[in-house]
Amino acid sequence: MDGIARDKRSQILRAAARVFSTKGFHKAKVEEIAAEAEVGKGTVYEYFSSKKELFQEMFKSSSMFYLDVLERKLDNKDSVVEKLRQVVSLHLNFIEKHKDIARIILREHMDLGEHLTSWMIEKQEEKVAYIQKLIDEGIDRGELKVMDTAVVARMFLGAVAFSGHMLFFGQEADTEHLTEQVMETLLNGMAQG
Amino acid sequence: MDGIARDKRSQILRAAARVFSTKGFHKAKVEEIAAEAEVGKGTVYEYFSSKKELFQEMFKSSSMFYLDVLERKLDNKDSVVEKLRQVVSLHLNFIEKHKDIARIILREHMDLGEHLTSWMIEKQEEKVAYIQKLIDEGIDRGELKVMDTAVVARMFLGAVAFSGHMLFFGQEADTEHLTEQVMETLLNGMAQG
Amino acid sequence: MDGIARDKRSQILRAAARVFSTKGFHKAKVEEIAAEAEVGKGTVYEYFSSKKELFQEMFKSSSMFYLDVLERKLDNKDSVVEKLRQVVSLHLNFIEKHKDIARIILREHMDLGEHLTSWMIEKQEEKVAYIQKLIDEGIDRGELKVMDTAVVARMFLGAVAFSGHMLFFGQEADTEHLTEQVMETLLNGMAQG
Amino acid sequence: MDGIARDKRSQILRAAARVFSTKGFHKAKVEEIAAEAEVGKGTVYEYFSSKKELFQEMFKSSSMFYLDVLERKLDNKDSVVEKLRQVVSLHLNFIEKHKDIARIILREHMDLGEHLTSWMIEKQEEKVAYIQKLIDEGIDRGELKVMDTAVVARMFLGAVAFSGHMLFFGQEADTEHLTEQVMETLLNGMAQG
DNA sequence: CATGAATGAGCGTTCATTCAT
DNA sequence: CATGAATGAACGCTCATTCAT
Numbered sequence: 001m002d003g004i005a006r007d008k009r010s011q012i013l014r015a016a017a018r019v020f021s022t023k024g025f026h027k028a029k030v031e032e033i034a035a036e037a038e039v040g041k042g043t044v045y046e047y048f049s050s051k052k053e054l055f056q057e058m059f060k061s062s063s064m065f066y067l068d069v070l071e072r073k074l075d076n077k078d079s080v081v082e083k084l085r086q087v088v089s090l091h092l093n094f095i096e097k098h099k100d101i102a103r104i105i106l107r108e109h110m111d112l113g114e115h116l117t118s119w120m121i122e123k124q125e126e127k128v129a130y131i132q133k134l135i136d137e138g139i140d141r142g143e144l145k146v147m148d149t150a151v152v153a154r155m156f157l158g159a160v161a162f163s164g165h166m167l168f169f170g171q172e173a174d175t176e177h178l179t180e181q182v183m184e185t186l187l188n189g190m191a192q193g
Numbered sequence: 194m195d196g197i198a199r200d201k202r203s204q205i206l207r208a209a210a211r212v213f214s215t216k217g218f219h220k221a222k223v224e225e226i227a228a229e230a231e232v233g234k235g236t237v238y239e240y241f242s243s244k245k246e247l248f249q250e251m252f253k254s255s256s257m258f259y260l261d262v263l264e265r266k267l268d269n270k271d272s273v274v275e276k277l278r279q280v281v282s283l284h285l286n287f288i289e290k291h292k293d294i295a296r297i298i299l300r301e302h303m304d305l306g307e308h309l310t311s312w313m314i315e316k317q318e319e320k321v322a323y324i325q326k327l328i329d330e331g332i333d334r335g336e337l338k339v340m341d342t343a344v345v346a347r348m349f350l351g352a353v354a355f356s357g358h359m360l361f362f363g364q365e366a367d368t369e370h371l372t373e374q375v376m377e378t379l380l381n382g383m384a385q386g
Numbered sequence: 387m388d389g390i391a392r393d394k395r396s397q398i399l400r401a402a403a404r405v406f407s408t409k410g411f412h413k414a415k416v417e418e419i420a421a422e423a424e425v426g427k428g429t430v431y432e433y434f435s436s437k438k439e440l441f442q443e444m445f446k447s448s449s450m451f452y453l454d455v456l457e458r459k460l461d462n463k464d465s466v467v468e469k470l471r472q473v474v475s476l477h478l479n480f481i482e483k484h485k486d487i488a489r490i491i492l493r494e495h496m497d498l499g500e501h502l503t504s505w506m507i508e509k510q511e512e513k514v515a516y517i518q519k520l521i522d523e524g525i526d527r528g529e530l531k532v533m534d535t536a537v538v539a540r541m542f543l544g545a546v547a548f549s550g551h552m553l554f555f556g557q558e559a560d561t562e563h564l565t566e567q568v569m570e571t572l573l574n575g576m577a578q579g
Numbered sequence: 580m581d582g583i584a585r586d587k588r589s590q591i592l593r594a595a596a597r598v599f600s601t602k603g604f605h606k607a608k609v610e611e612i613a614a615e616a617e618v619g620k621g622t623v624y625e626y627f628s629s630k631k632e633l634f635q636e637m638f639k640s641s642s643m644f645y646l647d648v649l650e651r652k653l654d655n656k657d658s659v660v661e662k663l664r665q666v667v668s669l670h671l672n673f674i675e676k677h678k679d680i681a682r683i684i685l686r687e688h689m690d691l692g693e694h695l696t697s698w699m700i701e702k703q704e705e706k707v708a709y710i711q712k713l714i715d716e717g718i719d720r721g722e723l724k725v726m727d728t729a730v731v732a733r734m735f736l737g738a739v740a741f742s743g744h745m746l747f748f749g750q751e752a753d754t755e756h757l758t759e760q761v762m763e764t765l766l767n768g769m770a771q772g
Numbered sequence: 773c774a775t776g777a778a779t780g781a782g783c784g785t786t787c788a789t790t791c792a793t
Numbered sequence: 794c795a796t797g798a799a800t801g802a803a804c805g806c807t808c809a810t811t812c813a814t
Contacts, residue, residue, distance in 0.1 A: 008774090026219045030809060031776095040775040042811085051809065081384070135383070144383050151359060151374045152383065155352035162351025163344055181344045189382035190328070190337050190345065191274070201798085223784065233800040235786085244784065394795090412605045416788060417797095426796040428790085437788065467770070521769070530769050537742055537760045538769065544741025545734035552730055567730045575768035576714070576723050576731065577660070587777085609805065619779040621807080630805065 009047045012037045016058040025055055063123060066094055080138030085183050087131070088160050092175040092182075095164045128153050159186060202240045205230045209251040214292075218248055256316060259287055273331030278376050280324070281353050285368040285375075288357045321346050352379060395433045398423045402444040407485075411441055449509060452480055466524035471569050473517070474546050478561040478568075481550045514539050545572060588626045591616045595637040600678075604634055642702060645673055659717035664762050666710070667739050671754040671761075674743045707732050738765060 015037035048054040132153035138144035208230035241247040325346035331337035401423035518539035524530035594616035711732035717723035
């Protein structure tokens with residue numbers, strides 16, 4: 001009655017992550033999530049007022065976890081380049097380890113109604129802002145070139161996000177190597193000479 | 194009796210693009226698409242056997258148009274770098290001009306049932322393959338460094354796709370400038386010196 | 387433009403018989419009947435005001451044809467027993483030759499809305515009345531026993547109708563032999579001695 | 580909370596019997612059956628996966644009930660003639676008491692899609708086989724004449740089924756008397772002397 | 773708190789019927 | 794007369810949400 005199960009709420013949250021990531025928001029049935037969580041259908045509504053809220057909460061707690069790990073690890077890095085490398089590495093390792101949740105984060109552009117979408121766009125913009133701040137810092141320190149950081153921050157995230165697809169579809173599954181490839185290309189470019 | 198209305202099929206296709214891009218697949222009602230196209234609900238089913246097929250056809254014709262323009266413009270370019278620049282430029286201009294359709298293409302990672310999703314992933318992988326081929330060619334010609342082209346092709350597309358978000362959310366709306374920024378960063382990297 | 391096709395009306399009627407008998411009333415599509423008749427869908431409505439009317443007219447003309455043959459053949463028979471034998475024989479031969487239409491007549495108890503049903507019940511009661519009259523005549527002539535003719539007329543038709551199922555499902559396909567069996571049993575009963 | 584309402588499932592089944600028998604399969608609306616059963620539309624689908632299944636289950640449980648009564652009553656009869664008389668009597672009494680369900684069993688030749696029809700034909704053929712076995716037994720015991728039992732079994736059922744129409748349309752409503760009439764005619768025939 | 777039976781709004785789809793050509 | 798493109802009323806079914814126990 002404790003230990004693994006801890007409390008019903010996170011039990012449901014974990015089940016939701018599994019089901020939503022497999023089926024997507026619309027195809028996922030509340031009943032199935034309840035079954036997966038080994039609780040009654042009604043119990044889900046004790047903790048979450050709607051399917052939408054359940055999704056948001058699940059997404060929020062996943063992201064939070066993700067961002068928590070990120071910020072903790074980045075604090076003890078000096079060089080911005082190192083920090084960026086950490087972002088890439090963490091992102092790819094996160095995907096590798098939590099394919100469930102990752103599938104959702106990769107799908108961040110999902111089609112969902114009004115508030116939900118705007119809330120997710122907000123979340124995404126937060127991430128952009130975070131990276132942009134990092135790049136700005138890198139320019140100040142002379143580590144990075146002067147660039148349009150708003151654009152480059154988005155490119156950075158896009159490049160990292162799509163490179164993560166390799167872990168799903170590609171044969172390439174070594175996150176270490178993948179991180180190097182991504183950083184090398186982002187830092188020094190594709191051009192010869 | 195001609196001109197604007199042209200034929201019902203493309204009338205519906207255009208309405209579908211507008212509605213699907215605004216509401217997403219699941220929230221879009223067939224009835225609303227019909228109303229938007231100024232035809233009866235039944236008429237939609239004269240031309241498309243299901244909502245799913247309507248979506249696919251709309252998506253297909255949009256993509257086709259996009260890829261058509263792409264391939265035509267790329268043929269008369271010599272340098273691979275120039276070709277890649279064209280890819281970026283066309284992508285961003287396409288977004289700028291067809292925000293409706295673009296919203297959908299940007300959402301390419303949507304959650305849709307079985308076949309639909311797999312079909313779209315296929316489409317995406319085609320694009321990856323196309324870019325990868327281009328990069329391979331660039332390496333052969335000595336224009337680009339030796340890289341893991343599978344990874345870099347994805348990064349390239351991710352960087353371009355996300356940079357396009359600027360056109361929706363950012364203040365930056367000059368595609369010319371945006372293209373330069375993106376290419377400069379991708380070719381020469383972010384690192385100083 | 388003449389000869390086989392004769393006129394559109396009967397062309398449609400024949401197609402209707404084929405399609406209705408194969409699919410039943412509800413599963414039959416007006417469009418399919420039109421196609422089968424090699425006319426446009428709209429043309430059907432030139433001759434019949436609704437699907438229901440088309441069905442009725444088709445049924446009516448089939449029954450009429452059936453009853454016409456019946457009455458003509460019965461006039462030149464003296465004995466009532468001979469007349470009843472003719473009824474059985476004609477019924478079974480009609481089934482054998484026009485399986486299409488027969489399938490419908492066998493299904494006379496179909497589920498159809500209000501008027502249609504009541505009209506068909508009327509038709510059936512007409513047949514009952516006809517047989518009842520025949521049996522009454524037979525009793526008057528001393529050929530048949532005194533019986534509750536209302537009941538026996540129905541039994542007679544029921545026995546004949548169901549025996550006709552043999553032609554669809556059973557191995558027995560010789561209508562001559564079948565007629566004898568049916569008449570023998572109806573006339574002399576099942577009981578030994 | 581018990582007694583009349585018993586359980587929802589049979590509540591729906593009874594309502595279905597009433598509505599289907601009045602309107603037939605196609606004209607009956609699931610919503611109306613739900614209303615008749617005083618439950619929500621969705622509740623119907625808690626117990627039956629489709630309208631078709633609801634119909635089948637209703638039909639099955641009706642038939643089962645009918646055949647159960649039949650077989651129980653027949654066991655303690657010695658003479659085959661008595662058994663057949665019981666078949667007739669039970670059939671007619673069943674109709675008299677359960678006009679709802681009877682209307683359906685009388686309509687056994689209904690037009691319904693694929694499986695449903697074939698399943699009902701099967702059911703009918705079972706009944707034929709049952710009667711045929713009975714008649715065979717009667718012949719063995721010397722109670723009945725030697726006849727083509729496949730044909731006669733069908734005739735028997737047809738005669739009984741159609742005689743039952745009297746209870747719906749005719750003035751004759753005394754099942755006792757009706758049974759006698761039917762048996763007398765079937766056993767000893769219509770012919771004088 | 774926990775449950776799951778009951779609910780009904782909502783939507784995709786069909787197809788008889790109409791009518792402009 | 795003949796046509797078939799266009800129409801929309803109608804219905805089966807799903808599933809998020811509620812609430813009596």
